[in-house]
Amino acid sequence: MGTPLFAVPSLEILIKNNYEISAVVTVPDKKKGRGLQTSVSEVKKFSGEKNLNILQPDNLKDNEFIKTLTSINPDLIIVVAFRILPKEIYTIPKFGSINLHASLLPKFRGAAPINRAIINGEKESGVTTFFLKDKVDTGNIIIQKKINIEDDDDAGSLSQKLSHTGAECVLETVRLIENQNVTLTGQDNNLASSAPKIFKEDCKINWNQNAITVHNFIRGLSPYPAAFSVLENKSVKIFKTKLTDINDINEINEINEINETKEIKSAGILFCQDKKLLVSVSDGLLEILELQLEGKKRISANDYINGIDRSKEILFTF
Secondary structure, three states, rough: EEEEEEEHHHHHHHHHOOOOOOEOOOOEEEEEOOEEEEOOHHHHHHHOOOOOOOEEOOOOOOOOHHHHHHHHHHEEEEEEEEOOOHHHOOOOOOOOOEEEEOOOOOOOOOOOOHHHHHHHOOOEEEEEEOOOOOOOOOOEEEEEEEOOOOOOHHHHHHHHHHHHHHHHHHHHHHHHOOOOOOOOOOOOOOOEEEEOOHHHHEEOOOOOOOHHHHHHHHOOOOOOOOOEEOOOOEEEEEEEEEEEOOOOOOHHHHHHHOOOOOOOOOOEEEEEEEOOOOEEEEEEEEEEEEEOOOOEEEEEEEHHHHEEEEOEEEEEEE
């Protein structure tokens, strides 16, 4: 059971190792965009290519869906980036139901562990397989695998790394269950932290924070759902930034005095200097590398600079 691209490697590795996939459960197709074109999940795309049995219930508690799963009689249900399963479903298999979670549980329980880990400035992440129970992400741990979060990682690159590490973890977990050789570890709730779902209103940048906090916030939301600010009454998404050596607002103004440019008195001022696109934050400057203006394509800062008045200082609103 799964939806996004993150789940595909786990399904693929099981097929390659000759495990029988009785059915794949994913979300229903959706109408998206101005043309209301049909959009299908990445798991459905892959499953269709492999001619797998695909189920797309609107309601996981629907009696007909539960009857269908019961008739399939799976030995094991594997959940990777899907919805919360009701007890009527996760108790169907004789070996139970397992979940692959993209964090080192009990840290970052919830819907957005990858985003939250980077936003929080973590240097380490990983994946966890565990048996499902009523309370979300609290089941007994089967396997954990760790990876480093590199300085240039964003949510997209970390998700890709974890999807492949997770696939290896799923395969190893299935083999342990198959051989009845599982050793379980309970989660220490005292060490738990949450990673709640991210909504659009959560993605607005606060330029009054320090550089490292803003930088981590932006890369933790890149490429999706993307951090944003408001520039001249229009939304602008920021995908990539770079820390600078300037970490004091007074230092900025000393440079500006030499270059006969205006004093920067607040955070959120966007300006160009030495062919760089810079924005002031509470403790200095942050360089913007990639952005997307409302209604436009994602571009480099250099392309943006070439299209604006370089002497102009513009205030982000926040």
